[in-house]
Amino acid sequence: MLIRDAEDRDWPLIYPFFAQIVAEGRTYAYPDGLTLEQARGWWMETPPGRTVVAVDGPHILGSAKMGPNRPGRGSHVATASFMVNPEHRRHGIGRALxxxxxxxxxxxxxxxIQxxxxxxxxxxxxxxxxxLGFRTIGTVPAAFDHPDHGHVGLHVMWLDLSDSSD
Known part of the structure; x- marks a missing residue:
């Protein structure tokens, strides 16, 4: 497996599992029914963010996107999102990403990272x-409408990347 920057030509290969995961409604609050082009902006980051793919030959196993969590004075804290192709789950791809x-x-x-x-x-x-060292620093109650469990909480998770000598 190789993890590399995503290219425009990767998006049509990411989109099928992006659409499936969003349609399942268990992990992301993205709008339902996004077309290929509508969904691109939700996943394919532009600088200073970036999107990567985990690949095995021509197969995209998963993808992650990252960038500043907030602009300006909040830009020293990153955020990220991850999707593993359901056909390739439970093989360490999420951990590698x-x-x-x-x-x-x-x-x-x-x-x-927040x-x-x-x-x-x-x-x-x-x-x-x-x-991987993240801490759950809070939970927003009933902030996500889960198809099986109803209204459930959303965790805010945080990982310190700073040098402790600062």
Whole structure:
């Protein structure tokens, strides 16, 4: 598996699993029914953000996007989002993408990474992020309308990237 910057030609290969994950309604609050072109802006970042893909030959196994969480005086904190193609789950792709994003954000000089909306019932993601050092620093109650569980919380998760000697 190789993780590299996403290119325009990758989007039509990302979109099918993006659309499937969004339609499942369990992890992202993106609008339903986005077309290929409408969805592009929700996932394919422009600088200073970036989108990456995990590939095995011609197959895109997953993707992540990252960039500043807020502009201006908040731009020293990054944020990121991740999607693993459902056909390739449970093979360490999410972990590899997570480690790549952490390393990339650290190298880019970010002092922390903040996830703004991790669905609390997405225990696979919550467990992964905790194992990579993220802390759940708060939960917004009933902020996500889950198709199976109704209104559930969204975790705000945070990872310190700063040098402790600062």
């Amino acid at each position: 997570g480690l790549h994003v952490i390393d990339s954000c650290r190298s880019a000089g970010y002092r922390a 996830f703004n909306a991790v669905v609390e019932t997405n225990t696979t993601a919550v467990t992964l992020w905790h194992s």
